[in-house]
Amino acid sequence: MNSTIGITHIAFHLPPHVDDVRSWGNRTGQDASTVMHLERAGMRYYRTADGQTAIGLATSAIQRLVLxxxxxxxxxDCLVYVHTLQGSVAPPPMSLPGLLCDRFGFSNAEAFSFAQQHCASALGALRVIRAMFMARPHMKRVLLVGADVMPLESERLMQAEGILSDGAFATLIERGATVNRLLAIATHASGQGWRGVLANDEPRLAAQYFFTARSLIRQITHQAHYTLDDIQRILPHHLDLPAWQRLLDSLELPRERLFAENFARIGHVTVSDAFINLADCDGLIPGRPFLLFARGVGGFSAAALLSR
Structure with a gap:
């Protein structure tokens, strides 16, 4: 049986309420340098759920995908739910993945959640899903869903790197896919700095993340028997745009290959960034590889190479 898997459909939902970093800074009492650093990092606007819950956002994304x-x-065959924030799951004894299955009638689907890699959890889950397809020849379709809602406005700041935005995505992963085929995936956990960008030793961690990203990108490109120059686009997480530009320079890739349009438009949508970018990135050339990347607090990073 064909073990090739790929992302055949993708949808996302962003709350309609749009805010900007300067207004956020004024409301939450940030100093001018904080807002300036956010703007230098590429941030301008973000979305706020404005009372919507994580399950509500996830439901909207799934509805769009099913349609x-x-x-x-x-x-x-399975529903996998990913998130970063603890408030984005239903309290026990309820199960948010179970609630989603009940809501949409996914009666044959196993369901579980995965959050241990924080913002890198969606790509980490993609690695788990690939292993499930390999171990279970009967498996044909998996729905990967992610959602997060920040309950406190003052906590949206990711130091000088970005601002958290509310949102959700849903993607259908199928066996025998002929589009967005998964070529290689790699994850990394440093075991250092569990507070990540929330800690005071961020300069050290920033350097660590930079070298890890470069290593992972080289690793999966070599694993899939491509060269770096073969990568047509890199679809990143929305943190620290200048750092991404320096990373492409270090890889000797043109900066134009970074899909950067969504940094200023929507901010950092935790587990959803790479998949929102995949839905938004037009002009991907069939047969050429592209790369998804995500990073989570606690030293987690993940990269996936796919072919259009």
């Missing part, structure tokens, strides 16, 4: 894909509820 676009036409997938029958009974055809799903």
């Amino acid at each position: 676009a894909s036409g997938v029958a509820p009974h055809a799903l």
